[in-house]
Amino acid sequence: MARLPGTDGAGDIAERIRERRGGTLRPLDRMLLHSPPVADGWNSLLGAVRQRMTLPADIRELVVLRIAVLNRAPYEWAAHEGDARAAGLDDRHLDALRAEGASTHPDLDERRRAVVAYTDAMTRDVHVPADVFDALRAHFGPAELVELTVTAAAYSMVSRFLVALEVELPARTGG
Structure with missing residues (x-):
């Protein structure tokens, strides 16, 4: 409650x-x-x-779901799983995001692994090592790097708010 x-x-x-x-x-x-x-x-x-951002939806939802895992925020996972699937993430990707070693998981491509490593560093340590950031440069331009960073920061805020106040999704009704 x-x-x-x-x-x-x-x-x-x-x-x-x-x-x-x-x-x-x-x-x-x-x-x-x-x-x-x-x-x-x-x-x-x-x-x-x-x-209103140019960051691809699959990357945005990948970040959101990974933060939900790291911050133990089930509301966030439940609220975004459907959006993640609509953006092209499947069961293999979702299982990889739940794994401790997600940043090296074989079911994620190189781009997604780099995003997970960045999200993990921002969420767990705040400090992002240069090699983790540099791995993103091959996949994203400056605007997308800013948007990726804002997405991870914003959803860390969201998950922390939800967890601290124990906000729950309403019970599902029907099918």
Whole structure:
């Protein structure tokens, strides 16, 4: 059970969040709305990360799911698994992301392994060794490197918020 109750989701900021989310609020949103200014900024930042970057969707979702594993954030995994599959990640890729040695896993190509190594370094140690960053340069330009870094930083924030407040996804109903 969440450490705080969700809000009722009323107000202009809640409406902006609903608009970005296709008409609904998630438990995460209802928790954030305890502080409307934070919820508004969060919505703007995550809206840009989700909808306005050039970083390929499979890479974005790879980062999100790996962070969910590293930070033990099941909400985040559940919230993004469908998006990851829609972006082209399959069972082999998802299993690789759950593995301790994901950055060397044979079911991930060289590009994805480099992204996992970078995500691991940013999430576990904050400091990124030069060789880990340099491995990305063969696959991404400057804008994508910035977007990759922002994605990992933003979803580390998301997962830490979810875990600290024990935010849970609503129970699934139906098929």
